[in-house]
Amino acid sequence: MSVRSFFLTQIFIWRAVYATRTTLNGLTLEQMLTYYGIATLIGCLTYDSTDWDLQWSIRTGSFLTYLLRPISYSFLAFAQKIGHRILAFWVESVPVFLIFFFVFKIRLVPAEPAWALLSLGLSFVLIFLTNYCIGITAFWLTKTEGIRRAFLSLRDLSAGMLIPLTFFPEWMQKILFYLPFQFITYVPTRVFIGHYELAGVSLPIPQVVALQFVATVVMYAVARVLWYFGIKRFTGVGA
Amino acid sequence: MRNNIRIYLQGAKTALATRMAYRADFFMSMLIMLLVEMTVPMITILIYQNGATFPGWDMYEALLIQGVFLLGKGIAAPFFFGIVWNTIERVQNGTFDLLLIKPKPVLFMAIVTGFDAEDLGKLVGGITLFTIALSRLPAPSLGEWLQFLVLFLLTLTVHFGYGLILASLGIVWIGNYRLYEIFGSITTFGMYPAAIFSKPVQTVITLLLPVAILGSVPATALLGRPSAGTLGAVGVAILFLLFSLGFWRWMLKKYTSVGG
Numbered sequence: 001m002s003v004r005s006f007f008l009t010q011i012f013i014w015r016a017v018y019a020t021r022t023t024l025n026g027l028t029l030e031q032m033l034t035y036y037g038i039a040t041l042i043g044c045l046t047y048d049s050t051d052w053d054l055q056w057s058i059r060t061g062s063f064l065t066y067l068l069r070p071i072s073y074s075f076l077a078f079a080q081k082i083g084h085r086i087l088a089f090w091v092e093s094v095p096v097f098l099i100f101f102f103v104f105k106i107r108l109v110p111a112e113p114a115w116a117l118l119s120l121g122l123s124f125v126l127i128f129l130t131n132y133c134i135g136i137t138a139f140w141l142t143k144t145e146g147i148r149r150a151f152l153s154l155r156d157l158s159a160g161m162l163i164p165l166t167f168f169p170e171w172m173q174k175i176l177f178y179l180p181f182q183f184i185t186y187v188p189t190r191v192f193i194g195h196y197e198l199a200g201v202s203l204p205i206p207q208v209v210a211l212q213f214v215a216t217v218v219m220y221a222v223a224r225v226l227w228y229f230g231i232k233r234f235t236g237v238g239a
Numbered sequence: 240m241r242n243n244i245r246i247y248l249q250g251a252k253t254a255l256a257t258r259m260a261y262r263a264d265f266f267m268s269m270l271i272m273l274l275v276e277m278t279v280p281m282i283t284i285l286i287y288q289n290g291a292t293f294p295g296w297d298m299y300e301a302l303l304i305q306g307v308f309l310l311g312k313g314i315a316a317p318f319f320f321g322i323v324w325n326t327i328e329r330v331q332n333g334t335f336d337l338l339l340i341k342p343k344p345v346l347f348m349a350i351v352t353g354f355d356a357e358d359l360g361k362l363v364g365g366i367t368l369f370t371i372a373l374s375r376l377p378a379p380s381l382g383e384w385l386q387f388l389v390l391f392l393l394t395l396t397v398h399f400g401y402g403l404i405l406a407s408l409g410i411v412w413i414g415n416y417r418l419y420e421i422f423g424s425i426t427t428f429g430m431y432p433a434a435i436f437s438k439p440v441q442t443v444i445t446l447l448l449p450v451a452i453l454g455s456v457p458a459t460a461l462l463g464r465p466s467a468g469t470l471g472a473v474g475v476a477i478l479f480l481l482f483s484l485g486f487w488r489w490m491l492k493k494y495t496s497v498g499g
Contacts, residue, residue: 009427012428012437012440013431013435016431016435017286017292017293017294020292020294024289024290024291141263142261142264143261145357146263149267149272150267153278157278162278163282163285
């Protein structure tokens, strides 16, 4: 199930759940729908398929043609992502925004636009880097569909794309707090809302964005190391 | 008939052998398929644990509906729903022509070559959830089981119809994998009791689009509290199958080879 279209069902489901109550877990129906709206919007703006593209080209051997080019694969893939997301901004993000605004009367406007934009930018890079690492594992595994699915599922779950993380039991929230996945979607969603809280821990927005920056730098280093070792294993048969 | 079964089994065997070339990935994919399918039931459990409900339904009743939905999907996905990705992929890279020249109907060959071994994980997930939910509810009577089996057969028929329509669209709408996303979004409504939605939504998912029949309608029959419009849903499911078969033939005529 794609989380980008998940919100449509969720709106009807939550309306039914809220039919007999006004708040749930401290959230009103409007707040719940706003949460899903923001998560969907962020999902549209940062979506990435580098993992699939890279493993496909390694498996089929067409990766060889990229090595012959005078630019790095990572730069090419990142540039492609920017292009795709610019297109998606008009055909996905704007319609989602308008649907929420006109149909459900919900304004998806960030509480602090500058921080939200910065967090969104970091999330954009972070998703690219993590997916890039997943793609690199194809140098060892050749086919990485399983790892990819595992990562996407874990990411969507621990990022609160499917349900706000505060619905999870306390012990699970504590685990999620220490996992890096929250920096991909949960953190930008909370920065967009203007208030970060998980497992009973509240952090100021600048601090949480700074942590997100650190996570991005660490991920960049991991990607470089993986690439350094992975590229040595590539044999260009069947290009 | 026996010959066709032999061909189908050969297709399944080949698909399994191909997938086993990347054994670690295969088993991981199967496991993940199972876990991914448990996402909606997990959300349902979280909703109930936080003190909320789907009005009028207890947790295991709601889980049974989702179990039936996943069971149907678990049977469809590996055994015949592969026609969708198989057709889209073949049309895109030009190998669809190879199916056209086989001495068997194209649809049959698309099903045979579209066997999706890793989707068996979905079937395991469906059986597990269905069994767990059912074991926590009063045992259904023989009549309820019979009603369920008839309706569940229609569930599979509707899955087949959706598969046909998506595959047909893949013939003219080259390389569009977003079709899955659209299908996924629409059919998710079938995982919840139809009665919790507003009347217009209920009408749409029961009598206009066969969505409630994918989970809610057969499950509620098993629970002994049949959904409103069950008979209408049956009629719609049959009409849907006829429409999808016609649509497939129509789109097949529109196929233009790109030369491979």
